[in-house]
Amino acid sequence: MNTTTDYTGRLVDIEYLKAIRVPEGSQSVKIALVDPAIVTGIEKLVQKYTLLFLTPTGSVQFDSEFGTPFTQAIINGTLVNYGQLYAEFAYANTLVVRAMLADVADLPDDEIIDTAVLVDSNIDFANSTLMLTILLTTAAGTSAKFVIPTSIVKV
Numbered sequence: 001m002n003t004t005t006d007y008t009g010r011l012v013d014i015e016y017l018k019a020i021r022v023p024e025g026s027q028s029v030k031i032a033l034v035d036p037a038i039v040t041g042i043e044k045l046v047q048k049y050t051l052l053f054l055t056p057t058g059s060v061q062f063d064s065e066f067g068t069p070f071t072q073a074i075i076n077g078t079l080v081n082y083g084q085l086y087a088e089f090a091y092a093n094t095l096v097v098r099a100m101l102a103d104v105a106d107l108p109d110d111e112i113i114d115t116a117v118l119v120d121s122n123i124d125f126a127n128s129t130l131m132l133t134i135l136l137t138t139a140a141g142t143s144a145k146f147v148i149p150t151s152i153v154k155v
Helices: 041-054 070-075 080-102
Strands: 027-029 113-124 129-138 141-148
Touching: 041 070, 041 080, 041 129, 041 141, 070 080, 070 141, 080 113
Parallel strands: 027 141
Antiparallel strands: 113 129, 129 141
C-alpha cells in the first residue's frame, strides 16, 4: 500500500472543496471560499472527482472533453425520475473514473481511484434539489463517503 502524510516531493492541490478530514461516515462537500489549504490523498481524489463530475462537458476552454453531461441533464430537466437519475449517474461516473485513471503516472495509491459508487440519492421535487451520496475507494483501499453539493444542482 502506497500512502503517506509526508508531502515532500508530492504534488498537492489547493483546497477548493471543503471535503473530509477523517474518511468515515457520510460527509458533505462544500465550496471553500476562505482560508484555502492544501489537500492530498483521498481529499484530493474527492475534490478531483467532484470537479470532473459537476463540470459540464465543453465548458472548459481548451479542454472540450473535461467534465460530464450530468449537470446539463439536470439543467435541461431530463432527470425526472430515479431511473433517469441512475442512468445519467452511471454514464457520468464512467466518464469521470476513466478520465481519472488516464492520468495516474507517478501518483501514490491513495490518489488513484479504484471505484466510485452511488450509495444514496434523493430528489426533492418540492425544493428542486438533488442529493448524491458517493462512496469512493482508492487503489490503496481507503474509502470515503461524501455528498455532492446540492446548492448548485437543481432539478
